[in-house]
Amino acid sequence: MNTPSVLLRDRWLRVVFGGGRPSHADFHYLWLRHNCSQDLHPLTRERVIDASEIDERIAPKDAWIEGDSLFVRWNELSARVSRFPFEWLRAHAYAAERESPALPETSLEPITLDARDFDQPTLFREILVRVERFGVARVVRFMPNGDRARPEDTELIVDSLAAAGLKVIGTHFGRIEDLRVDNTTNQNTDQLGYTDSAVHLHTDQPFLEHPPTFQALHCVAPAPRGGESFLVDARALSAILRAEDADAYELLRTVPVTFHRKQRNFEKVLHAPILGEDGPAGFRVRYSYFTLAPYRLPFAQMERWYRAHRRFAELVRDERHHVRFLLGAGDFVFYDNHRMLHARTSFEGHRWLRGVYFDR
Numbered sequence: 001m002n003t004p005s006v007l008l009r010d011r012w013l014r015v016v017f018g019g020g021r022p023s024h025a026d027f028h029y030l031w032l033r034h035n036c037s038q039d040l041h042p043l044t045r046e047r048v049i050d051a052s053e054i055d056e057r058i059a060p061k062d063a064w065i066e067g068d069s070l071f072v073r074w075n076e077l078s079a080r081v082s083r084f085p086f087e088w089l090r091a092h093a094y095a096a097e098r099e100s101p102a103l104p105e106t107s108l109e110p111i112t113l114d115a116r117d118f119d120q121p122t123l124f125r126e127i128l129v130r131v132e133r134f135g136v137a138r139v140v141r142f143m144p145n146g147d148r149a150r151p152e153d154t155e156l157i158v159d160s161l162a163a164a165g166l167k168v169i170g171t172h173f174g175r176i177e178d179l180r181v182d183n184t185t186n187q188n189t190d191q192l193g194y195t196d197s198a199v200h201l202h203t204d205q206p207f208l209e210h211p212p213t214f215q216a217l218h219c220v221a222p223a224p225r226g227g228e229s230f231l232v233d234a235r236a237l238s239a240i241l242r243a244e245d246a247d248a249y250e251l252l253r254t255v256p257v258t259f260h261r262k263q264r265n266f267e268k269v270l271h272a273p274i275l276g277e278d279g280p281a282g283f284r285v286r287y288s289y290f291t292l293a294p295y296r297l298p299f300a301q302m303e304r305w306y307r308a309h310r311r312f313a314e315l316v317r318d319e320r321h322h323v324r325f326l327l328g329a330g331d332f333v334f335y336d337n338h339r340m341l342h343a344r345t346s347f348e349g350h351r352w353l354r355g356v357y358f359d360r
């Protein structure tokens with residue numbers, strides 16, 4: 001007999017019974033609260049509450065095991081504490097021995113370079129291995145031309161990735177994007193990336209039939225204030241969505257939405273689902289709140305669609321799932337644009353990042 005325990009997740013908890021069968025079982029918060037024994041009539045033991053009377057977002061303030069029971073203190077005004085004996089939980093377990101997909105990896109060890117024994121082939125091989133595994137790799141202080149970051153270092157990154165088998169993909173911005181407010185080198189700069197505003201999690205170029213597979217973002221000059229980067233692994237989160245809300249997953253995988261990029265001198269429209277299996281590695285996410293055209297779904301499906309989308313967006317926007325860092329001068333990130341969403345916070349002052357897209 002091991003020590004029983006309880007593990008809290010967003011909408012459900014897992015009770016590990018500490019011995020016997022099932023060894024663990026998962027229960028939604030709503031289900032537990034709906035089955036609280038305090039809502040049984042004291043004489044007849046009939047339930048005196050309808051599930052619709054319970055707030056959909058009910059969650060524990062706290063949960064613990066005492067003896068052979070689970071106790072939950074709810075986030076309701078009454079701060080009710082419910083008790084669920086293990087025997088009762090076992091008898092009513094609807095998700096016994098359930099396996100849950102792993103949460104996304106959020107600790108991102110940077111690859112650090114030592115300028116003296118700088119070895120590009122090894123470095124770039126390492127980058128590709130990490131991107132395969134984690135979706136993203138971060139390199140700090142890439143300054144092969146001296147002790148400060150220079151725009152020409154971007155070309156070395158491009159050459160090295162080309163030597164590793166990747167090819168540069170030009171877009172309607174040009175070959176390399178100079179992401180700076182005072183941009184003079186790119187076309188079609190009338191979009192958020194060239195401002196100092198926050199850009200929340202998204203994938204790039206979702207309106208293209210084949211969005212670029214990878215992006216390198218190379219920092220020449222960080223902002224004096226703000227401009228933090230963060231990414232999230234949409235592949236890991238879609239596995240969670242599939243396991244926790246199969247209907248929402250199915251809608252995101254099958255309902256086409258319209259991505260409409262309209263700039264002064266560029267326009268592109270594409271109808272495609274948000275989640276797909278058509279990426280080169282069997283997964284592709286298209287996610288861009290700022291290029292979505294108004295939805296045109298049948299009236300009877302609109303609310304269902306918004307609910308499904310929100311369920312995924314909540315996973316995506318949950319900060320506990322993010323990899324967060326500040327790119328310093330000479331740092332760069334390289335990530336899989338079919339798998340990872342990326343974002344930056346707003347900033348003040350001069351900031352200069354250079355972006356390049358690649359395919360295999």
Ligand SMILES: [Fe+2]
Nearest residue numbers: 193203204342
């Ligand atoms: Fe972007």
